[in-house]
Amino acid sequence: MPARFDNGITGTILLADDSALDRHLFTQLLQRYGHTVHAVADGAQALAALDGLQPDLVLLDIRMPDMSGLELCAKLKADPATRDIPVIFISAASAVEDRIQAFSSGGVDYIGKPIKSEEVQARVTTHLTLRALRRTLELRVQERTAELEVANRHLSEEITERRRMAQELLESRQQLRDLAAHGEAAMEQERKRIAREIHDEQGSMLTALKMDLTLLRRELGDAPPAIGQRLDTMQHLVEEAVRVMRQVASQLRPAVLNLGILPALEWLTEEFRQRTGIACHLLAGDDIPLDDSRATTLFRIVQESLTNVTRHAEASQVDIGLSLEAEHIRLEIADNGKGFDPSQVGGNSFGLLGMGERLEALGGKLRIVSAPGRGTRLHITIPLAEELP
Structure with missing residues (x-):
């Protein structure tokens, strides 16, 4: 019994051969293996059959009248609807x-x-199998492509959402900075008001x-010593109160600002030298015209820095440099x-x-810029206001 090259793959086959005997032999053989066969006698009939037929395989005799198998194959490969159909040629020419x-x-x-049934079935089955695998692969590619498109769409949506959230976060941080700046400005204004009230009232x-007290001392020139001592005490208390008042007012808002x-x-540097005994040098040129917010910010930063030096640095010298450059x-x-x-x-580190x-x-x-045992240096830049007075 001849061997059968059959893996269960069957398909629809278009057969074009001008020999009636060969068409019959091929049809009987292929049908025996479960294939559906549409047999025609020439190329024109084959093209007509393709209008309503989508075969899985085409068998073409090379030499046919009017249109050879080679010409028909070229037409099939030129048409997008049929270019992927595998074509097997059959011919007595060797x-x-x-x-x-x-x-x-x-x-x-x-x-x-002459044909051999086992060879025909083996070759037909091989190319039907390859076509089926190709279709399966194409289907998997389409499915995977669709999955990737969905994943890409979800990723794009997620990126868009994250960008939106990042933008909202940036806007929120800007709002917080604006709120902090407004609060700081309001606090400075309140300090200024309180300092003015303390100083004035x-x-x-x-x-x-x-x-x-001075007038009372004159009027009571012959008063007993006890009263004179009481007046001295009161005079000292008033002078101390004046000193404390001026100190509090200066801490709130130095009038010199x-x-x-x-x-x-x-x-500020002179007050720091007198209070701490630490050498403090200010290196600056001419006075820089600044709006109140920038002047106050620079003053408070220097004030906070000097406080940090007193508390933590264990330094013997501080140098402060202030300069005006092109844009800051x-x-x-x-x-x-x-x-x-x-x-x-x-x-x-609330100061920083x-x-x-x-x-x-x-x-x-x-x-x-700092390192253990090597001191500390703060580099600060502030953009200039759009218009300087």
Whole structure:
């Protein structure tokens, strides 16, 4: 019993051969293996049959009248609707040139006559299997492509959502900075108001009380010593109250800040030297005309930096440099203290955080250069206002 090359693959086959005997033999053979066969006698009939038929395989005799199998194959490969259908040529010719022409025109295989049933079935089954695998692969590619399109759409939506959230976060941070700047400005205004009230109202009252004590001392020139001692005590208390009042007013809002940033920093460095005994040098040129918010920010940053030097640096010298450059103001504060590792600064360093918040509100930047045993240097830049007075 002859061997059967049959893996269960069957299909619809279009057979074109001008020999009635060969058409009959091929049809009987292929049907025996379960294939559906549409047999025609020439190329024109084959083209007509393709109008309503989508075969899985085409068997073409090379030599047919009017239109050869080679010409028909070329037409099939030129048509997008039929170009993927595998074509197997059949011919009694055994010349190499015929086989070359068959493959050159788009054929996938070649069967010689007289035919052998096992060879025909093996070749037909092989190419039907390949076509089925190709269709399966194409289907999987389509399914995978659809899955990737869905995943890409979801990813695109997620990216869009994340961008929206990032934009909202940026806007929220900007709102927080604006709110912090507004709060800081309101706080400075309130400090200014309280300092003015302390200086004007409480200062006037204490000055009047001091004058009254002076007049009372004159009127009671012959008073007993006990009364004179009591007046001295009262005079001392009033003078101490005046001193404390001026100190509180200066801490709230130094009056010298109204004269400009340079006089304010000169006053601050001198007060720092007298209070701590630490050498403090201010290096600056001419006074820089600044709006109140920038002048106040620079003053508060220097004030906070000097406080940090007193509390933590163990320094013996501080140098402060202030300069006006093309598009921004540069402030540098350096000490020769014990230094620290900036990367280890945590969220509890409220002084540095406060500096950063003040600068961000004005579009400024803070850079810290420090290392254990090598002192600390703060580099601060603030953009100039659009218009300087």
